[in-house]
Amino acid sequence: MGFFTGFASGFALTTTVLYLTVQVHRYNRLEQRNAIRDQTRALTWLASSTGAYDRRLIPSETEKLQELSPKRTQPTLSDLLKHRWNTEVETLANKAYEASWEDVRDMAVEGWSSAMRLVKNE
Structure with a gap:
């Protein structure tokens, strides 16, 4: 294998590994963001005073489930x-x-x- 062939193949391998590493890191950060957003929404719902004094204002179970589990918009x-x-x-x-x-x-x-x-x- 010549110098130019070895250099080109090493460059291609290195850039491919770096590109895939950056993409996996980006995807993990997006998943973490979504998980933190869901957890924040759940904690806000649990800590909200809605329904604490008047049970008629408490959300129904279906509303609570829809609020806690939003549709996935992330690919x-x-x-x-x-x-x-x-x-x-x-x-x-x-x-x-x-x-x-x-x-x-x-x-x-x-x-x-x-x-x-x-x-x-x-």
């Missing part, structure tokens, strides 16, 4: 990763479609020739 980790993947693939496809391949070819030839000059001089 799962796999959905987040799929969405990120799709947006990045779409961005890369648009860049590839809009790229001027003649300029890319000229830059590659220029880079190759400068690398060969550097290698031959040393």
Whole structure:
């Protein structure tokens, strides 16, 4: 394995691990936020004085359950990763479609020739 191949594969592996680590951390923080929000809502309901003096004002069991268990609006980790993947693939496809391949070819030839000059001089 050459230097450039090893460098590129190491870079790809490192960035992939870092990207996945950041996404898992973000997902865990969102889950923690939702759990703290649910716990705060439950404690607020338990500590509220509504119904403490007049039992007619106390919420019914169905209202209490609906209040304590809100609908999940947060997507799962796999959905987040799929969405990120799709947006990045779409961005890369648009860049590839809009790229001027003649300029890319000229830059590659220029880079190759400068690398060969550097290698031959040393």
